[in-house]
Amino acid sequence: MSDVVLVAGGAGYIGSHVCKALAANGFLPVTYDSLEKGHDWAIKWGPFERGDIRDRGRLDEVLERWRPVAVLHFAAFIEVGESVRDPGRYWDNNVVGSLTLIAALRDAGVPAIVFSSTAAVYGMPERVPVDEKAALAPVNPYGATKMTVETILDDFEAAHGLRSVALRYFNAAGADPDGEIGECHSPESHLIPLILDAAIGRRSHISLYGEDYPTPDGTCVRDYIHVTDLASAHVLALKRLLGGGASLRCNLGNGAGFSVKQVLDVARRVTGKAIPAEICPRRPGDPAILVADSSLAIRELGWAPRLAALETQVTHAWAWHQHRPDLK
Numbered sequence: 001m002s003d004v005v006l007v008a009g010g011a012g013y014i015g016s017h018v019c020k021a022l023a024a025n026g027f028l029p030v031t032y033d034s035l036e037k038g039h040d041w042a043i044k045w046g047p048f049e050r051g052d053i054r055d056r057g058r059l060d061e062v063l064e065r066w067r068p069v070a071v072l073h074f075a076a077f078i079e080v081g082e083s084v085r086d087p088g089r090y091w092d093n094n095v096v097g098s099l100t101l102i103a104a105l106r107d108a109g110v111p112a113i114v115f116s117s118t119a120a121v122y123g124m125p126e127r128v129p130v131d132e133k134a135a136l137a138p139v140n141p142y143g144a145t146k147m148t149v150e151t152i153l154d155d156f157e158a159a160h161g162l163r164s165v166a167l168r169y170f171n172a173a174g175a176d177p178d179g180e181i182g183e184c185h186s187p188e189s190h191l192i193p194l195i196l197d198a199a200i201g202r203r204s205h206i207s208l209y210g211e212d213y214p215t216p217d218g219t220c221v222r223d224y225i226h227v228t229d230l231a232s233a234h235v236l237a238l239k240r241l242l243g244g245g246a247s248l249r250c251n252l253g254n255g256a257g258f259s260v261k262q263v264l265d266v267a268r269r270v271t272g273k274a275i276p277a278e279i280c281p282r283r284p285g286d287p288a289i290l291v292a293d294s295s296l297a298i299r300e301l302g303w304a305p306r307l308a309a310l311e312t313q314v315t316h317a318w319a320w321h322q323h324r325p326d327l328k
């Protein structure tokens, strides 16, 4: 019998890719998801338990049934702009929900958790590439909720011995290279799928949020990381914890920054489409440049990103985007 891993939020974009990697590594991923944002078609590599992380009774039932060796926790709301407009929704789901889950793990005796954190915990970093010694100074409620969950995890380790790896992802992109799953947020707010929507004519153009940033071409610079490379980092983090390794907080990015205009150029090349673009005002809360120093993950987890090229990420996203189940 494979080791069971509970994957909270496993029906979502990143969680489903991690489920595929877990199964390929001999684990049985049990997805626990409310399906408020995820998709039942994305649950392919293990059983499904429908539930909300804020529902302690349901969590206890599922933990008792499956007795997982660890939990991977992706379940959260993820939109920065919405978190500014409606912070209560984010504190409730991301913090109350995580606390409920973490307390249930403590009481069920689950010893380890891998948590989806974010580059947004750094806010507007003074120096890039940003490493883990940089101050945590989120500039929006979304980032603040993720930083708070990291603190809860620190406190639960000190008091109860629950070990954790918090992975601070930069910009997740791309899709399963085999085309089995891919990105599908609703509403979509991320740059690459929106550009691809414009490429297939689902929207008239892509809006470029700001051309007056202190960057070489005036548009924001981000570090895009292939979702399959994120998935391999989760498997390594899980194995570290199961092997008795220490807790860790680390960045996951490629260390290369691309501007919004550079991403658009790559997408035009990959799709062969013109993709009309319109310059718009800045989007509130966007840092000018976010690029990761991921040497800690490389050193401590033995992580090696294999699909780092932006062109590869956009190619896989494009292959998926043209056949997305929700667009049929």
Ligand SMILES: NC(=O)c1ccc[n+]([C@@H]2O[C@H](COP(=O)([O-])OP(=O)(O)OC[C@H]3O[C@@H](n4cnc5c(N)ncnc54)[C@H](O)[C@@H]3O)[C@@H](O)[C@H]2O)c1
Pocket: 008, 009, 010, 011, 012, 013, 014, 015, 032, 033, 034, 035, 036, 037, 038, 039, 051, 052, 053, 054, 073, 074, 075, 076, 077, 078, 093, 097, 116, 117, 118, 119, 168, 169, 170, 171, 172, 173, 184, 185
């Ligand atoms: N997409 C990115 O670029 C990115 C970057 C940094 C961090 N993250 C973090 O990674 C995680 C996954 O992001 P994603 O892009 O896959 O998002 P997603 O919306 O595709 O997946 C999140 C999943 O969690 C589920 N969920 C949400 N609230 C829940 C609840 N209360 N109970 C049970 N299930 C719940 C949703 O139904 C969904 O299936 C999130 O925690 C996000 O903050 C994402």
Ligand SMILES: O=c1ccn([C@@H]2O[C@H](COP(=O)(O)OP(=O)(O)O[C@H]3O[C@H](CO)[C@@H](O)[C@H](O)[C@H]3O)[C@@H](O)[C@H]2O)c(=O)[nH]1
Pocket: 078, 080, 118, 119, 120, 169, 170, 171, 172, 189, 190, 191, 192, 194, 206, 207, 208, 209, 210, 220, 221, 222, 260, 283, 286, 290
């Ligand atoms: O229609 C659009 C959408 C986005 N952008 C710009 O494109 C860049 C990337 O934006 P987006 O894809 O929305 O990602 P981020 O806002 O950088 O946030 C992502 O990456 C962060 C870590 O870097 C995570 O914390 C977030 O959860 C995740 O959504 C930003 O400069 C946006 O202003 C546009 O110009 N037009």
